Amino acid sequence: MIALNIAWTHLTSRKRQTAVSLVGVVLGVAFFLAVSALMRGSEKDFITRLIDNSPHITVSDEFRTARLQPARLRWPDDLVEIAGLRPNNETRGIRGWRYRLGQIESLPGLKAAPVLVGSAVLLFAGQEQGISLSGIVPARMRGVSSIEEKLVEGSLDDLEANPGGIIIGAGLAEKFSLRRGSTVNLVAGGGSNRSLTVVAIFRTGNAGYDESQTYVLLKRAQLLLGRPDRVNRFIIKLADASQALLVASRIEAMGTYKAVSWAEASEDILNVLFVRNVIMYSVVSAILLVASFGIYNTLSTIVMEKTRDIAILKSVGFQARDIRHIFVLEGLIVGTLGSVLGLAVGAGLMQLMASVQIRPPGGTAMVNLPVWWGGEQFLIAAGFALLSCLLAAWLPARKAGRLHPVDILRGAT
Amino acid sequence: MSVVLRAQGLHKILAGDVPTTLIKDVDLEISAGEFVCIMGPSGSGKSSLLYLLGLLDVPTHGTIALDGVNTQGFNDAQLTQLRLEKLGFVFQFHFLLSEFSVLDNVCLPMRRLGRWPEAQCHERAMSLLTRLGVAAQASKLPSQLSGGQRQRVAVARALANDPLILLADEPTGNLDTVASANVRQILHDLTRELGKSVIAVTHDPKFAAGADRRINVVDGQIDPDWQPL
Numbered sequence: 248m249i250a251l252n253i254a255w256t257h258l259t260s261r262k263r264q265t266a267v268s269l270v271g272v273v274l275g276v277a278f279f280l281a282v283s284a285l286m287r288g289s290e291k292d293f294i295t296r297l298i299d300n301s302p303h304i305t306v307s308d309e310f311r312t313a314r315l316q317p318a319r320l321r322w323p324d325d326l327v328e329i330a331g332l333r334p335n336n337e338t339r340g341i342r343g344w345r346y347r348l349g350q351i352e353s354l355p356g357l358k359a360a361p362v363l364v365g366s367a368v369l370l371f372a373g374q375e376q377g378i379s380l381s382g383i384v385p386a387r388m389r390g391v392s393s394i395e396e397k398l399v400e401g402s403l404d405d406l407e408a409n410p411g412g413i414i415i416g417a418g419l420a421e422k423f424s425l426r427r428g429s430t431v432n433l434v435a436g437g438g439s440n441r442s443l444t445v446v447a448i449f450r451t452g453n454a455g456y457d458e459s460q461t462y463v464l465l466k467r468a469q470l471l472l473g474r475p476d477r478v479n480r481f482i483i484k485l486a487d488a489s490q491a492l493l494v495a496s497r498i499e500a501m502g503t504y505k506a507v508s509w510a511e512a513s514e515d516i517l518n519v520l521f522v523r524n525v526i527m528y529s530v531v532s533a534i535l536l537v538a539s540f541g542i543y544n545t546l547s548t549i550v551m552e553k554t555r556d557i558a559i560l561k562s563v564g565f566q567a568r569d570i571r572h573i574f575v576l577e578g579l580i581v582g583t584l585g586s587v588l589g590l591a592v593g594a595g596l597m598q599l600m601a602s603v604q605i606r607p608p609g610g611t612a613m614v615n616l617p618v619w620w621g622g623e624q625f626l627i628a629a630g631f632a633l634l635s636c637l638l639a640a641w642l643p644a645r646k647a648g649r650l651h652p653v654d655i656l657r658g659a660t
Numbered sequence: 661m662s663v664v665l666r667a668q669g670l671h672k673i674l675a676g677d678v679p680t681t682l683i684k685d686v687d688l689e690i691s692a693g694e695f696v697c698i699m700g701p702s703g704s705g706k707s708s709l710l711y712l713l714g715l716l717d718v719p720t721h722g723t724i725a726l727d728g729v730n731t732q733g734f735n736d737a738q739l740t741q742l743r744l745e746k747l748g749f750v751f752q753f754h755f756l757l758s759e760f761s762v763l764d765n766v767c768l769p770m771r772r773l774g775r776w777p778e779a780q781c782h783e784r785a786m787s788l789l790t791r792l793g794v795a796a797q798a799s800k801l802p803s804q805l806s807g808g809q810r811q812r813v814a815v816a817r818a819l820a821n822d823p824l825i826l827l828a829d830e831p832t833g834n835l836d837t838v839a840s841a842n843v844r845q846i847l848h849d850l851t852r853e854l855g856k857s858v859i860a861v862t863h864d865p866k867f868a869a870g871a872d873r874r875i876n877v878v879d880g881q882i883d884p885d886w887q888p889l
């Protein structure tokens with residue numbers, strides 16, 4: 248391959264200039280990779296927190312749209328005018344929840360747990376505090392909710408073993424100086440007042456949650472809230488969180504209850520993350536674009552210096568296309584070498600960043616910088632570098648292809 | 661003798677604010693194996709004519725037929741292909757690729773043409789270099805050669821693809837007397853031996869003395885009466 252041979256010779260006979268443009272590409276690719284790894288890493292980290300701290304899908308005893316009246320269902324296409332509608336009071340909760348839960352659990356790749364959510368007032372030593380009460384089946388919460396990992400004292404088994412137990416957050420515990428074994432009083436919608444024993448304490452890091460969320464056994468909650476054998480929520484964890492939207496719509500399709508995926512619930516945050524990615528990729532692409540100016544500069548210089556060679560090649564019988572190939576190849580060589588080295592340097596930078604520990608402002612624990620090692624960003628970085636090198640090489644290559652040998656021969660003689 | 665190159669009514673006019681006529685109404689024929697010299701005063705249009713005959717430039721009017729093929733209306737790619745297959749060039753300055761060895765320079769046109777496998781390209785190149793007396797220089801870079809040696813390498817490259825016609829623009833114009841005589845002799849002998857047609861622009865009357873025919877160019881026109889000083 249003569250073109251490759253000539254291209255290689257051009258580059259190697261100008262080592263310094265080639266090295267400078269190569270360094271430009273290497274740095275461009277390395278920064279592209281390091282910055283995108285950090286940005287995508289923090290995004291994944293954020294989403295993981297978002298996903299882990301909340302169910303992937305929540306099915307609640309609500310409907311997305313108002314329910315159709317029986318008359319409408321009977322004659323959907325006929326003109327039925329129903330005015331002054333006042334629906335019957337619904338008994339709140341998911342009807343036939345055991346059957347529905349079984350149905351949902353028959354879908355592959357998910358785990359579901361029934362929950363009865365309500366509110367209550369916690370009384371302790373003359374103080375009171377509104378709290379959110381979740382009635383759970385501890386065994387079913389495993390693998391569905393991250394509550395177990397967040398426990399700093401006690402365990403889910405302690406709740407299982409103690410029907411009069413309650414799990415509270417660290418914030419609430421500190422506020423009322425409660426610890427394991429403390430007794431609190433709870434008043435809920437059912438009107439009953441029960442004294443419960445603190446069996447475990449959790450800390451999520453979310454202050455609102457840590458101060459107001461509590462867990463009791465499902466049976467206990469049903470009694471407290473005066474809703475025997477009812478649940479009003481299924482929380483669902485998927486093996487693959489990215490399937491949430493799809494699975495949610497399938498669940499909605501089998502029952503009419505509203506199934507909200509984490510992606511739907513956090514749509515605004517996901518939009519912000521998307522915009523952040525767009526900004527990040529524009530900036531790091533600009534770095535590569537600047538690097539490609541180095542290649543443009545080098546190749547333009549080579550074309551100018553090599554007009555005699557180009558003239559002789561053309562007079563000997565090399566086509567304009569062959570000449571263009573030479574210079575495009577030079578761009579590709581610099582781009583490929585620069586990408587490979589840049590990916591290596593970038594991976595080194597990522598390694599370095601991943602090992603750095605920082606204390607976030609206002610935070611208490613040291614955290615590692617979240618670096619994402621996903622392969623797609625390596626491809627994007629290399630692909631974009633090659634593309635900009637190709638672009639940078641194309642202009643000088645076109646100019647070289649257009650050189651007229653006679654103009655150069657006359658100039659030389 | 662068969663005609664390998666026929667030019668009819670060649671005009672080359674450079675467009676511009678004041679159009680310049682470089683070549684005016686040139687008709688000529690070159691036969692197979694013929695050695696033709698082009699002479700004339702400096703700036704008379706010899707090089708311009710050679711570029712036209714060598715299909716490096718296109719005439720404003722007139723036609724050039726190479727080996728029976730009328731090149732009128734040919735595009736750049738077609739003309740380039742014809743140059744590759746049928747023509748070889750030697751210029752006043754050697755015009756070798758400075759980063760490639762002598763051998764690579766001679767192999768270059770063969771590799772582009774792709775008629776011979778690489779091993780045969782080497783063989784052909786070495787045989788040409790041997791005939792031109794520069795085989796010992798094969799692996800050197802052009803910058804390590806003397807002017808006369810470089811010009812002989814340039815001749816070898818021009819002959820690499822076994823062309824029909826060798827075109828030379830003052831091939832000895834930049835050489836000292838000894839080297840000049842040497843290149844002239846070798847060009848004469850080798851082209852005769854190989855049966856190539858040669859069109860050589862020269863200022864050297866000795867060069868012309870060994871030619872089959874002399875064409876004088878004065879003010880862009882053929883002038884049979886002109887005599888070198």
Ligand SMILES: Nc1ncnc2c1ncn2[C@@H]1O[C@H](COP(=O)(O)OP(=O)(O)O)[C@@H](O)[C@H]1O
Pocket residue numbers: 657674680682700701702703704705706707708709
């Ligand atoms: N690009 C050009 N623009 C204007 N005049 C030119 C150009 N190229 C060549 N000429 C003129 O054309 C004439 C012929 O040039 P050339 O063919 O090189 O002559 P020779 O080779 O006989 O010395 C000269 O007078 C030269 O100055």
Ligand SMILES: [Mg+2]
Pocket residue numbers: 660706707708829
């Ligand atoms: Mg001239």
